[in-house]
Amino acid sequence: MAMRVGPGKHLQGRKLLHGTVSPEEFDYFHELILAQEAARHGQRGFADGFLAGMIIGLPTILNFGSRTCKELVVEDVLDGKKFLSLAVSEAAAGSDVAGLRCKAVLSDDKKHWIVTGTKKWITNGHYSDFFAVCSR
Numbered sequence: 001m002a003m004r005v006g007p008g009k010h011l012q013g014r015k016l017l018h019g020t021v022s023p024e025e026f027d028y029f030h031e032l033i034l035a036q037e038a039a040r041h042g043q044r045g046f047a048d049g050f051l052a053g054m055i056i057g058l059p060t061i062l063n064f065g066s067r068t069c070k071e072l073v074v075e076d077v078l079d080g081k082k083f084l085s086l087a088v089s090e091a092a093a094g095s096d097v098a099g100l101r102c103k104a105v106l107s108d109d110k111k112h113w114i115v116t117g118t119k120k121w122i123t124n125g126h127y128s129d130f131f132a133v134c135s136r
Contacts (some may be wrong), residue, residue, distance in 0.1 A: 053124035
């Protein structure tokens with residue numbers, strides 16, 4: 001599952017394909033082979049449906065999440081213990097990120113985020129343990 005997010009630091013220390021490729025060697029060509037093999041065996045629905053939340057949500061946390069957020073989320077998601085979704089789509093905008101109306105504002109005491117707006121079509125949202133909303 002960790003390889004489906006693509007190459008990067010998140011692979012360090014992991015045994016990939018039973019040791020066939022090292023995390024340092026793993027590149028987008030290897031990730032392409034994984035995707036093609038899943039499709040060839042009729043597993044494309046699993047990869048796109050079941051893992052879509054992780055594939056589109058985890059890079060947000062890996063690249064922009066705080067250390068606390070990463071510690072809370074990353075390992076459990078990469079190990080398949082918990083599930084993640086990216087809450088982008090809205091009724092009025094679809095997945096046009098530039099057209100989103102929902103806003104998150106930090107509370108006066110700086111302890112909470114206050115989210116206003118309506119979300120819709122959150123891929124895998126019905127069983128996610130996390131949503132990719134961790135802030136820096």
